[in-house]
Amino acid sequence: MKRINLFFLLLLMPVLLMAQTQISGVVMAEGEPDPVIGANVMVKGTTNGTITDFDGKFLLDANVGDILVFSYMGYQSQEVKASSSFMRITLKPDNVMLDEVVAIGYGTMKRSDLTGAITSVSAEDLNKAPVAGLDQALQGRAAGVTVTTNSGQPGEGATIRIRGIGSAIGGNDPLYVVDGVITGDIRFLAPADIQSMEILKDASATAIYGSRGANGVILVTTKSGGQGKANISFDAYWGIQNRWKKLDLMDSRAQVDTELRIGAMRNGAEEIAFYNQRGFSEWLSMYKLGKSPYYPMNFDYSHQETDWQDEVFNANAFMHNYTLSIDGGSDKGHYAFSSSYFGQEGTIIGSDYNRFTLRLNTDYKVREWLTIGEHLSFVSTSGRNAMHNSSSAGASVISAAMAMAQWDPVYYPEGALNTDGKDLSGDYSAGSNFKNVTNPYQMAFNTEPSSKSERVVGDFYLEIKPIEGLVIRPSISLDYSLNRNRNFTYPNTYTSYNYSEKNFLSSSMDRHCTLLEEVTATYAKKIGKHNFSIMVGQTWEEYNYYSIGGSGAQILNPVESNWILKNTTEDRLPASDGVGRSRRLAFLGRAFYSYADRYLITANFRADASSRFTKDPWGFFPSVALAWRMSEEAWLKEVPWIDNMKLRVGFGQAGNDGIPSGSFIPTMGSSEDVFYGYPLGANPQVMTGGAAVLTQVNTAGKWETNQQWDAGIDFSFWNGKLSGTIDYFLRDTKDALLYVNAPAHVGNRYSLIKNVGNIRNTGVEISLDHKHHIGKFHYNIGGNVSFVHNELTALNGGSPLWGDRTKTDIGMALNSF
Amino acid sequence: MKTLKYYIFALLLVFTGCRDYLTEIEPGTTLLNDFFTSTAAAKQNVTGCYVPLMWEYNNTYLSEWFIGDIVSDDALKGGGSTSDMADAYDMENWRTTSQNTLLLDFYRAQYQGIARCNLAIKYITNMEIGTDSIFTPTMKNNLLGEAHYLRAYYYFRLVRVFAGVPITTEVIDNSDNWGVPRASTEQVYNLILEDLTKANYMLPVRSAMKAEDLGRATKGAAQAMLLKVNLYMASPYWNKQLAQEPATYFAAAKQWGDSIIASGEYSLCPNYEDNFTLAGENGPESVFEIQYMEVPWGDYGEGFGFTAGSFTQILTRSRSSLIGGGWGFNHPTQNLYDEFEPSDIRRDVAILNPVDSLIETPSVEIYLGSRYLNNKYGMYRDPADQGGGYGKWSLHATRGPLNNRQIRYADVLLMYAEAALGAGDEATARTYINMVRTRVGLSEITLADNASLRHERRVELAMEGHRWFDLVRWEGVAGNGLKAHMDAYKATETQEAQSHIQEFVAGKHEIFPIPQEEIQLNPTEMKQDNGY
Incomplete structure (x- = not known):
């Protein structure tokens, strides 16, 4: 589902604090006849500044003798001492921002x-x-x-x-x-x-x-x-969002035709004959509704035409955002604080989202050789989640909307009675097209799903500079979150597959915590034309997870304030919890060397150990890259239209340990219910708990290796009028882990993970930028495009891989249908 | 600099300690090796070995007994139309290909059972006596006996559908060991005998079991299976693939039959129909049953293994809402109906012939001319509510609680009679056939021969999934080839039914093809060698 965000940028208020006498001037650009509009002019070391107007002119509260800083996107900044009350400044192009x-x-x-x-x-x-x-x-x-x-x-x-x-x-x-x-x-x-x-x-x-x-x-x-005085800004916007487009689905008439054709395949010509003879209503009643008590028998479906897509999308869903930020600093330290609120209505029924953030970044120079600092971020979100994340009609509002028949109303009208004489008026209609389709309204509003989460992400660091050129940086960081999910379901009679006579509540909480410790030491030195730096580091990391949840039914006074497990009175399930942990350890390093800013080489190395790979936790990941700044060569410097040109080539290996935890550890599963339990004892039997290994892990599993070649060129021509980057890459995943069906005699219920093949991604990436002006109007057109080809290039053992609905074989893209 | 030294020292400590740090087991994980530390855990593991027996696998509803009925001359596939469950249609009409998904799922389900047994045998064998106070040698034997019994059971299910299949008796947890060759029929049968012999030695008799364990394998069940498997090995179709002469197997079969009969653990129910009621489950005649139960509000997974109940009831129940509104599969044939002697009460227990007023839509309720319904399993209803005849069905929309009777004592007696006949002991054969006949009030026969024995087996066990496998091993009732038998049966079918049946190919259609996907998964080791 695509959607478009329509928005209004309504308010943008930078607040600037000023004083002093005034200096004016005009800002020009080198080689351009017209002055520069919107260039920044600041008094150095303060937050006092302005921008140039439509004639390139500025007026600033400053004194003669102050140093003014002029800057403009794409031009080199200039610092000029104010020598008179009127200044004329010409900026030089800085097309590639190479010193950034x-x-x-x-x-x-x-x-x-x-x-x-x-x-x-x-x-x-x-x-x-x-x-x-x-x-x-x-x-x-x-x-x-x-x-x-x-x-x-x-x-x-x-x-x-x-x-x-x-x-x-x-x-x-x-x-x-x-x-x-x-x-x-x-x-x-x-x-x-x-x-x-x-x-x-x-x-x-x-x-x-x-x-x-x-x-x-x-x-x-x-x-x-x-640096300088506090910079306070407040920013707000409001907007509305609408669905981008909807799928072109069959109307009632077309749907009936299709149903009849399917019916003909299943039941012969009988169904069509019946339809032609007796008409729509009787056909529906005979072939779709049957004698089921879930459908009203006195409702005239023939006049109903529901556009389910219109029903499930919210028109003009509102969104709004407010951000307040304050930052400033001095020679000793800096601070940046911000807080924001974001609220959004969903584009599908039954969904919304709210987010509140706080952020504080500070650093302080305690000694010449010691700086301390932190980044700290807190976010609180809450939302109502419509069931959306599945293609199954039973689990997604959107797919249910597509599966519902147009002749079904959203609600049954007044007077609708079913075969048992029950009054259905006001109830969400039952999908009559397929037995197990749920009315999306039922899905979105018979349950009250909500989630709340709080998360803290931050780090604390020291920067120690014991000698010139050496920086040692220890840090500890934290990513901690708590999520609470609650789902309240109203009692409802829906279909024989989906009903509950009691209200039902499930509630769960989960906690995620990652602690990461890192130390790096970096040494950089320049000797003549030789420039080099070395970095070594070490990290360890632990992730812990814990969740707990329970459920129960029949809250006696089921108003929202009572939706807590304590108030449930029946069918209580004891609290159930889950736990997980993963650990990592790494040593890393980098060496960089350049000669005359022209010939560059970087080498990286990382040794990584992961608790996911118990047999052999260590993986080694090296890389090296070379670059040549051709434009620095004397023979190319003479070409006037070339500003910058750099050729790059690199090779490296990286890994992927994102496999499910425990993928290679043989474990026993046990439970009373599905796949494990067996009824035993005298009639009526008792479901007796069993234990089994449903799927044997593959203890031969190991790391997959991702190996990549890259060749690229960065360029800028004609004073930056045309600049861009072109890259070609070849990315091979060796011993790729894939879900594979083992031969039946291995006895697996599910497919398992095996290092089976090689996956190759090749591609070209091009991004181009064109910057110019027409008169006073400066414009910038940028675009990027990339082509990626994905293919399975080899299979160990040679048998194609079968997924649920997909097949992967040599020469095919992953998971082809 | 001093601090740097300390730091490097700390780093080294971390580095040396990191292996434990990384390999320490995640909380919440039960390693396989740590699981088998109590009798209760071992028993749970063995309980898990039974579960694949009850799977009517995936979305396919195929049970072994369904093959036994519909492929034979006893039943037509049924359902809403010929294309309803097309894979079963193919099996019944000699159109099966190696792409048949019902067979694929059936094949895989048996191996999941085998893998569970292999694991139980491996780990329970390694458990030391006295692991806890109740882990006695007897307990250990009992548990291992169940696993051996079940492994034999799963292999038997495979061999009589596919003939030779790959044999695995070890836990395979490494993809380097995935390639396993297709074993010969004889190797599979010999493994079955070996496992059952161990099970017989290890298992307790039924009367020695606690009530809560009712439904587990017993010594009697192992002996009945030994009788059955030996009889299969003595029968012409299978014996041709074995080294020993039939007489050896007949003698062994008879010996196992002697044991189970002498044990006195089993008897025939006075009332034949009690074998097919909920109240009669695990009754005196029951030697081994697959257990099902009713969980009214659960089990809507439609066959993905989320089951306590059986699909067999709704699958085989009439499509008419007046008599249950099921899916109408497994229609008994006229040929079977006619096999019963007119005074045989077993006919109406096995077959329901609904009166016209109970049929709502003839086009879907009468399948290729057969209006008969499987009364033993499909039309089961709560006896407490039989007032109106067809009022109350199982509480669950699709799952029924009725156990599947795998081995009844009547079956044992007839197999014993067959073994006796094969060993040339007509008098004993006659005695036991007559025991089965008198129970349902029929007159005694005066001469036991293949014809009378095979007739009795067909009617006594009608619609219980035995027929096809009997026809295969006998090479037809008259022993003149399965093709001759099935062709003769075809001639008795309606023109409409005949038009669907293709040519039976001798030497091919007696067994089913190894699923193609499995050949692809094990390409160097698996061969399709029976004409498919």
Whole structure:
């Protein structure tokens, strides 16, 4: 389901605090006849500033002798001492922002020194469309990154894929690293808090994240405080959302025709003859409704035409967002605080989402050689989740809407009586088309599902600089969340497959906690034209999970305030809990060397151990990348239209330990019910608990290895009028883990995980940027495109893999239908 | 710098300790090795070995007894139309291919049972006597006996449908060991005998069991199976694939029959019909039953193993809502109906011939000319509510609580008679055939021969899933080839039914093909060698 977000940007209020006498001037751009509109002019070391107007002019409260900073996107910043009360400034183009510092994982690097395939996305890019989450904001922003919005459920994360699908089991989600905190879910961030995002795509860049780098890494840097006085801003928007389009489904007439054709295959010509002779109502009654008490016998279906898609989508679903942020700082330290509220109605019935965030980033220079700092983020969300995440008609509002017959009403009208004489008026109608289709209204409103969660993500770090060029950085980070899910079901009689005579409540709570400790030491030195840096580090990490929940029926006074388990009086299930843990340990390192800023080499190494692989926990992930800045060569410097040109080639291995916990550990399952229990004893028998191994694990399982080659070129021509990046990559997953059916005599109930084959993703990524102006109007057109080809290239043992509805064989894409 | 040293030292500690740190078992996980630490746990594991017996597997509703009825001359597939459960239609009409999904699921289900038994045998064998106070040598034997019995049972289900199949007696938890060759028919039969012999030695007699254990395998059940399997091995179709002469197996069969009869543990129910009621479950005549029970509000998984009840009832019940509104499969044939002597009360127990007023839609309730219904299992209803005749059915919409009688004492007596006849002892054969006849008030026969024995087996066990497997092993009732028998039966069918039946190919259709998907999963070791 696609949807579009219509929005109004209604209010944007940067508040600036000012004083002093005034200096005015005009800002021009080199080689351009027209002045620059919107250039930033600031008094250095303060938050005092303004922007140039339509004539490129500015007026600023400042004194002669102050140092003014002029900056404009795509031009080099200039610092100029105010020598008179009128100034004329000409900015020089800075087409590639080569001196910009980008995050690369356990460190930073000048953009011009990069050797891997890394795409940066700025805050400006991200804030172009208002969305609940960053993942959605990434859509279309970077070549090789695919973003799919999963459903109309607000607050639901989008699916992100970087350079195709490399694993069938291990998951294909990229790794997120937010200010150094490793996490799988960035929904705790408000988009307004983001300073920048770096997307590490090739293995030479991601290998530093070892066992979790295989699917690419997204590094997120949140905003930290600037220098000078407090900068206070408040931002709000309101908007409405509507469904983008609906599927073209059959109307009643077409549906009847189809049903009759199916009926002819099943029952011969009899059904058609019956229909032609007796008409729609009698046919429906005979072949669909039968004598079931679930349908009213006196309702005229022939005049009903329900557009179920219109019924289940909310028109003009409202969303709104407010963000307050304050930041500032001095030579000693910086602070950035923000708080936001986001509320969204779902585009499908029965869904909504609210999010409140708090964020505080600070750092303080305790001594010349010691800085301490923290990033701390708290988020609280709540929402009502319509059942949405399945293609089965029994479990999804949208698929149920498509499966319902148009001749069924949403509610039965007044006077509708069933065969037993029961008054059905006002009840949600029963789907008469297929026996096990549930009316989507029944699905959305006979149950009251809700979830609440609180999450804290943060870190605390020290930066120790004992000698020039050496930085030791120990840190501890935490990702802690509590989620509460509650589902209250009203008593309802629906179909013989779906009814309950009692109200029912289930409630559960789960706790997730990841603690991560890291220490890195980085040493950088420049000797003449030789520039090098070395980083070594070590990390350990533990994730713990615990959940507990219970259920019961018959709350005597079932108003919402009483929806707690204590108030249930019947069918109580004892609390049941679940527990899980995983651990990781890693040693890592990086070496970088460049000569004359022209020839660059980066090597990464990471040794990673994971508790998921009990037999052999260690995996080793090396990478190396070379780059050549051709444009720095004397013979190319003479070509006037080339601003920058860099060739890159890299190779690396990364791993994927995202397999289900316990995949290779033989365990016994036991339970009283399905697959285990057997009735024993004299009649009536008693269901007797059994124990069995439903599926034998494969103790031969091991790490899958993700190996990637990347070759790319970065360029900028004609003073930045055309710039871009082209990358070719070859990503091989060796010993790919796939779910495989074992031969029957192994005795497995389900398929299991085996290192079976090689998966190859090849692709080309192109992103181009064109920047120019027409008169005073500056414009910038950017685009990116990527082509990925996914194929299973080898199968150990040679037998194709059969999924439930899919087949994978050599030469085919994963899970082809 | 000093702190750095400490840090490096700490790092080294972490590094040396990390292996334990990483391999320490996750909380909430029960390792296989840690599971078998009590009698209760071992017993649970053995209980789990029974579960695949009750699976009418996946969405397919295929039971072994359904094959036994519909493929034979006893029943037509039935259902809403010929295409309803097309895989069963193919099996009945000699159209089966190796793509048949019913057979695939059936094949896999048996091996899941076998794997459970293999695991139980391996780990319980390793448990030390005295693991807890009740883990005595007898307890250990009893538990292992059940597992051996069930493993033999699953292999027997496989061999009589597919002939030779891969044999596994070990736990396979490593994909390097997945390739297992298709064993010969003889190897499978010999494993079955070996397991059953152990089970006979290890299991308690029925009267020694606690009430709560009713339904578990017993010494009597093992002996009945030894009788049955030996009889199969003596029968011409199977014996041709074995080294020993029939006489050896007849003698062994008779000996096992002697044991079970001499045990005095079983007797015929005075009332034949009691064998097919809920109240009569696990009764005096019951040697082994697959247990089902009623869970009225559960079990809506439609066959994905989420079951306590059986689909057999709704599957075989009439489609007419006046008499149950089931799915109408498994219609007895006229050929079977006519086999009964006119005064044989067993006919109306096995077959319901509904009067016209009970039929609502003839086109779907009469299948290819047969209006008969399987009365033993399909038309089961709560005896307490028989006032109106067909009022109250099982509480569950699709699952019935009725156990499936796998081995009845009457079956044992007839098998014993057959073994005696094979060993040339006509008098004993006659005695036991007559024992079965007198129970239902029929006159005694004066001469026991193949014809009278095979007639008696057909009518006594009608619609209980035995017929097809008997016809195969006998090579037809007259012993002149299964093809001749099935062709003769075809001639008695309606024109309409005949039009669906394809040519029976001798040497092919006696058994079913190994599922193609399984051959693909085990390509170097599995061969389809019987004409499919």
